[in-house]
Amino acid sequence: DQQVKQNSPSLSVQEGRISILNCDYTNSMFDYFLWYKKYPAEGPTFLISISSIKDKNEDGRFTVFLNKSAKHLSLHIVPSQPGDSAVYFCAATTSGTYKYIFGTGTRLKVLA
Amino acid sequence: GAVVSQHPSRVICKSGTSVKIECRSLDFQATTMFWYRQFPKKSLMLMATSNEGSKATYEQGVEKDKFLINHASLTLSTLTVTSAHPEDSSFYICSATKDRDTEAFFGQGTRLTVV
Numbered sequence: 001d002q003q004v005k006q007n008s009p010s011l012s013v014q015e016g017r018i019s020i021l022n023c024d025y026t027n028s029m030f031d032y033f034l035w036y037k038k039y040p041a042e043g044p045t046f047l048i049s050i051s052s053i054k055d056k057n058e059d060g061r062f063t064v065f066l067n068k069s070a071k072h073l074s075l076h077i078v079p080s081q082p083g084d085s086a087v088y089f090c091a092a093t094t095s096g097t098y099k100y101i102f103g104t105g106t107r108l109k110v111l112a
Numbered sequence: 113g114a115v116v117s118q119h120p121s122r123v124i125c126k127s128g129t130s131v132k133i134e135c136r137s138l139d140f141q142a143t144t145m146f147w148y149r150q151f152p153k154k155s156l157m158l159m160a161t162s163n164e165g166s167k168a169t170y171e172q173g174v175e176k177d178k179f180l181i182n183h184a185s186l187t188l189s190t191l192t193v194t195s196a197h198p199e200d201s202s203f204y205i206c207s208a209t210k211d212r213d214t215e216a217f218f219g220q221g222t223r224l225t226v227v
Contacts, residue, residue: 046216099146099161100207102156
């Protein structure tokens, strides 16, 4: 049972345009969500997070949106840069459990 | 940011031998550490939660006798893959959290190849 899903395995975007990565979850107990960036053979690097009490969090070029009623979150990267090319994982957790459930990842390729 | 160091980054071992992977939080104390396994083109799968001074909590389907976890101090957790088999070959990643409701910091991962 995949509690966190990223339905797009890959995404290609032109440099300078917006990248939108989507993530859906099924467990209504999740109340904290994160996005990680990962290169091959390396550990994930934290990008941005959002608590369920918010619907938007912004950090530089990265913005995460949360729609609790739809159990959906998205990561917007604007403008996209070639260095953003990587696999992006969304993760969800329930406060106090410390357990992160990861999505299957979306491979983003930003074309120069 | 916080730093989590994982060692070794790459290891090759023979079938039947045991391999130990270390995970250290370098600049913070981690009450809880986590061990993940990533299969090719798959998500990160949580294997177990490691609590300092107590037994690890394993996820369903993970053999606790196969994957021994020791959280000896607030900065060190180890994963030992016992009697390794080729199907244990994978990418293992640890993570640690500083406190409640903050992001987890990940180690660099360990590529285990069992021949």
